[in-house]
Amino acid sequence: MSDNRLAVQLLTGPEAPEPNGVGEPGLSVLDAVESRRSIRRFLPDPVSNDTITRILTAAARAPSGTNFQPWNVHVVVGEARDRLSRAVIAAAEAGERSDEYAYAPAPIPEPYLSRRRQVGYALYNLYGIERTDYESRKRAMLRNFEFFGAPMGLFFTMENSLLHGSWLDCGMFMQNVMILARAFGLETCPQQAWCEYGRVVHEQLNIPDTHVVLSGMAIGKSDPSAPENSLISERVEVSQFTQFHE
Template sequence: MRHFQTVNVSASAFFLNGEINCPTIRPSMWRRRDLDCLAEPAALLSAADAIRTRRSIRAFTDQPVSRDMVTRILDLAARAPSGSNIQPWKVYVITGKARTDLSGALIAADMASDGVIHEEEYTYYPTQWRDPYLSRRRKVGWDLYGALGIEKGDKDRMGAQLRRNYLFFGAPIGLFFTLERELNLGSWVDMGMFMENVMVAARGFGLDTCPQQAFCKYHAIIRRHLDIPDGEILVSGMALGHADGDAPENRFETERAPAAEFAQFKGF
């Protein structure tokens, strides 16, 4: 039996369906007590703490995450805004043998020398790099490699680290996010807000994530394993689980520019 599930989450499903014994509440009625139905109160972080402590984790423990917990995260994340409330996001959740089989196929494809070219279906990075984007990219790369003891020019170890993406960095849960192809750029904005909600909600429950666009190169393989229709485009993958606190790659923090560098204020 395959161990993955397609979830097309309604933005109001969590609060209206009552599937996990949550009360039916209107947004104007939300209080901290209404969130207590999502998890044990002690497990919840404030919104500020969840955002502040969200990091792209690159080493997870094998501690399992239940289907119920994943559903709670997705139901909560579906409160994300979307243009005219169209809620365009689709999610494929994978674990167990299905996850292991997919990882094996992806690593085999990445290491193959059969001449097959795998390309992502959309361009993620700039076609021409310039600062400040280039310097930021270089810094985070070398900070990661430095934490792992990988020296500049060590292509074998760099490649091995890249392939850890396809193992979900050891996380027990993988998520894949898709959109229907005919949807336009606005729906990609909606998807970004939904994915951020997934990551922040996971932190609220004491879990961690790593968004992984690296999967998109192998969309054809993923499509076959997860039965994703041709009418959907793979936007990103994501690892979900418990962070390995002893892993050196989880100990460095990426920098963020302060608001004074990217925001303009008028009329204050």
């Protein structure tokens, strides 16, 4: 592991060329944040190692308590990406779930359950899937493990001996990655779904048991023709989650 704790592991096949285009130079920080969305169908255009290294270098300016910089990143492309996809899909189809950690309480309380259902039904509607069509819903879920067609996947880990503060730090680092990607004409989809098969991810990427896999992330160019990419999940008004103390 490198001294600066960024520890970017590039798992590559043949070197990928630079993607076409120069990003969105007119995109302000405000626009980049306000128009960010989770993309669920990507174009196959490759993302170069140089591009992702540039994004991760800038993202590492994220704040971290007493400068811990607890994040580690595994980058998968080419055969490494495909091999991981095959292994996790096989585990999912065999019902061999191995949760890395509990993402949400069980049962999920309100209002969170309703919000979850609302975005889920909206996505299935864009896919053209009926609520009772469980087979199609399963196939849609498995597309997570194909990175929604993105040519590159990222996996974020940290040492499992660290506590809640480091989870906050890693979340801010991931947000930086998602916003910075847009400066290069790229989009992302954070994918905690991979953590439901954490054992397989550990094995395929040689992630030590002393690390927890926090999340995966698909990154690439958005497919503008995909109906599912038009989904904009609702956000509650500021007045519903903010109190001003004067």
